[in-house]
Amino acid sequence: MSSIRRRSSEMSRSYRKTPICGMRDGKQRIVYARSKTGVEADLPLLPELEDALEHVPADQQFFLPKDGSQEPYVVESFGNWFRDKCVKAGVPGSIHGLRKAGAARLALAGATENEIAAFLAHTDTSQAAIYTKAASRSKLADSGFARLKNLSNSSDPLDSEKE
Numbered sequence: 091m092s093s094i095r096r097r098s099s100e101m102s103r104s105y106r107k108t109p110i111c112g113m114r115d116g117k118q119r120i121v122y123a124r125s126k127t128g129v130e131a132d133l134p135l136l137p138e139l140e141d142a143l144e145h146v147p148a149d150q151q152f153f154l155p156k157d158g159s160q161e162p163y164v165v166e167s168f169g170n171w172f173r174d175k176c177v178k179a180g181v182p183g184s185i186h187g188l189r190k191a192g193a194a195r196l197a198l199a200g201a202t203e204n205e206i207a208a209f210l211a212h213t214d215t216s217q218a219a220i221y222t223k224a225a226s227r228s229k230l231a232d233s234g235f236a237r238l239k240n241l242s243n244s245s246d247p248l249d250s251e252k253e
Contacts, residue, residue, distance in 0.1 A: 124211045125165070131211035193218065197225035 118140070120133045135143070156163055156171075163171060169185045176183035189210070196206050197218075206218035 122211075127211070127213070129211040129213055131209070133209065193221045194224070197221035198228065200225075 114132075118135055120135065121130065123130045155161060156167070172185050173183070193206050193210055196209055201209075201222075203215035203218040203222050206221055207213075207215045210217060212218065
């Protein structure tokens with residue numbers, strides 16, 4: 091199957107009040123294979139998404155159709171649509187940026203490189219290491235600045251002039 095057909099197939103999957111693509115421990119999950127690598131991702135739904143999907147009628151499919159049609163987006167056109175909406179709203183952003191933001195948020199929350207790689211559907215942790223390193227630097231900077239509160243008199247100059 092060509093990568094464009096595979097991506098189109100991925101995007102055309104719609105949500106019904108049945109498992110999205112899988113269930114584990116009684117919880118619905120998003121399961122997909124990355125078209126670029128074929129690596130499978132098996133992700134839990136965030137509680138906010140579960141709550142929103144509870145309002146979708148049981149007999150209704152949930153997907154984002156192309157403007158003015160009942161056809162689903164292919165991956166590339168959905169990315170373009172999303173970017174156009176971001177520009178119109180005056181905010182930076184892209185679909186890929188959301189993926190990167192998810193990885194960064196996981197890293198800041200203390201996720202391991204393997205946990206981030208699973209989220210990204212990567213087979214190794216080299217990309218995930220970038221996110222954990224950045225998060226570690228950020229946390230180290232925070233903890234370093236927190237130590238400034240422990241100084242006895244932080245308003246005294248660090249250097250004194252010789253008379």
